[in-house]
Amino acid sequence: xxxxxxxxxxxxxxxxxxxxxxxxxxxxxADIAAVSLVCKSWNRVCREPSLWRKLDLTSxxxxxxxxxNTREALRDKRSSTRVTQFLKYVLSLSxxxxxxxxxxxxxxLTDVHLISAAERTQNLKRLILPITGSLTRRGINAAxxxxxxxxxxxxxxxxxxxxxxxAIGKYCRNITEVKFTCGFLENHADALxxxxxxxxxxxxxxxxxxxxxxxxxxxxxQRLEMVNICHSVIMDKPHPRSExxxxxxxxxxxxxxxxxMRKLIFCQGRRCLxxxxxxxxxxxxxxxxYGHFEDIWREDEIITLAH
Numbered sequence: 533x534x535x536x537x538x539x540x541x542x543x544x545x546x547x548x549x550x551x552x553x554x555x556x557x558x559x560x561x562a563d564i565a566a567v568s569l570v571c572k573s574w575n576r577v578c579r580e581p582s583l584w585r586k587l588d589l590t591s592x593x594x595x596x597x598x599x600x601n602t603r604e605a606l607r608d609k610r611s612s613t614r615v616t617q618f619l620k621y622v623l624s625l626s627x628x629x630x631x632x633x634x635x636x637x638x639x640x641l642t643d644v645h646l647i648s649a650a651e652r653t654q655n656l657k658r659l660i661l662p663i664t665g666s667l668t669r670r671g672i673n674a675a676x677x678x679x680x681x682x683x684x685x686x687x688x689x690x691x692x693x694x695x696x697x698x699a700i701g702k703y704c705r706n707i708t709e710v711k712f713t714c715g716f717l718e719n720h721a722d723a724l725x726x727x728x729x730x731x732x733x734x735x736x737x738x739x740x741x742x743x744x745x746x747x748x749x750x751x752x753x754q755r756l757e758m759v760n761i762c763h764s765v766i767m768d769k770p771h772p773r774s775e776x777x778x779x780x781x782x783x784x785x786x787x788x789x790x791x792x793m794r795k796l797i798f799c800q801g802r803r804c805l806x807x808x809x810x811x812x813x814x815x816x817x818x819x820x821x822y823g824h825f826e827d828i829w830r831e832d833e834i835i836t837l838a839h
Contacts, residue, residue: 552577562592565622584626587653588839589636590830599636601823603664607640616644623652632658634839637826640664641690643671650675658684660839663713663829665690672696676703684709686837688829693723701727708755711735711837713829716764721745725752735760735837738806738828743768743779743787750792760797760834762804797833805831 556564556578568578592599599605606615623630630653635641639662646667650656656679667690676682676699683706687696700707707728712720716736721744724731731753736746741764749756766779779787781798788796799807806827832838 549577549580553580553582556580556583560591561587561589561622562618565618565625568625578625579627581627581629584629586632586634587622587626587630588634589639590634590839592636599639601638603638605636605638605640607664612640612642612644615639616648619645619648620652623649626652628652628655631655632660632839634660635662637662637829638664640666642666643668643674646671646675650678654678654681656682658682658709660686660829661688661691663688663690663825667691667695669695669699673699673703676700679704681706683707684711684836686711686713686829686839689714693720697723697727705730707731709733709837711832712739713825715740715742716745717742718745718748721748724749729753730755732757733834733836734758735832735834736764737762737832739764741766743777747788750788750795756795758797758834759795760832760837762797762799762833763806805833 552574556567559567564578564583568575589599606612633649633653633656639645641662642665645665659679659682672691672695676696680703682700682704685700685707687693687710708730710724710728710731710733712735716739721742724734725748731749732755734749734756737760741761743766746759746761746766750759766784767776768779769776784796785793798804830839
C-alpha cells in the first residue's frame with residue numbers, strides 16, 4: 533500500500549480552519565479563550581490574527597468569565613487577580629496582533645491590568661478605558677511607553693488628566709483622536725493644546741463643556757477638523773462672583789468665527805444618534821442604573837470613535 537501523501541489533506545485542513553475561524557468570530561473573548569482549551573487544533577485556530585484585531589471586553593456574559601453590570605466590578609483582590617490572568621491568557625493568543633482594546637465599561641481597572649495589557653499589545657492604535665479604576669502616574673507612564681503608536685483614546689473620569697496627558701506628550705505623539713466622557717474643562721483643553729498638537733478629532737458629546745475650553749481647542753489646535761458637541765451643555769462663569777452662563781448653538785455663532793463653527797458637530801432637527809435611536813433600551817432592568825451612561829460611552833456621531 534502506498535503511503536498517503538501528508539500534503540494531500542492540507543486543503544481540507546485549511547478549509548476546516550477557515551470554517552472554525554468564521555465560527556469563532558461570532559464568539560466573545562471569554563468564549564474564544566474557553567474553546568482554545570478544547571484541543572491543540574482549536575488552540576492553533578484561536579491564534580488566528582483576524583480574531584484579535586479588536587479585543588472587545590464589553591460583553592463577557594460567559595460562564596467562564598463574567599463581569600456584572602455594576603460600578604467597580606471585580607474590585608476585590610481575588611477577582612482582580614482573575615482579570616490579570618485572563619488578560620494575560622487571551623493576549624498570549626493574540627500574539628501581539630491587537631490594535632484596539634475596549635475595556636469593559638464596569639470593570640475596576642488597576643495598574644497591573646493596564647501594564648499587563650500594554651506589554652502584550654505594543655502595536656495598539658486605539659484604547660477605550662472603563663468608568664472606574666485606580667491608575668497611578670507610574671502605571672500610566674509604563675503603559676504609554678509601550679503604546680508609542682497609539683492614535684485614539686477614549687477617556688473617562690477615572691483617569692487623572694495631569695497623569696495621562698504628560699505621558700501622552702512624552703510617548704504617544706501620534707494621537708489624533710480623543711473622546712471625553714467626563715466634563716470638558718479649561719485644564720483639559722490646555723492639556724490637549726500642549727500635549728496633542730496633532731489632534732484632528734475631538735468628541736465631547738453629552739457632557740458639560742467649558743466655553744473657554746472649547747474656544748481654546750478650536751483656536752489653538754491647527755490640525756483640528758471635527759469637534760462633536762451633540763447634546764453637550766456649554767457653559768461658563770466669566771467671573772468668580774458672576775452667575776453661570778449657558779450657551780446655545782445660536783450663542784456660539786456670535787462667539788466663534790465661521791471656520792470654527794464648520795468644525796462643530798451638533799444635533800440639528802433631532803437627527804443625532806441619541807435622538808434617532810431613542811432611549812427605550814435604557815429602561816431594561818438589567819441595564820439600570822448605568823445603561824444610559826454606557827451608551828454615551830459607546831456611541832458617537834464620529835464613526836471612528838464609536839465601538
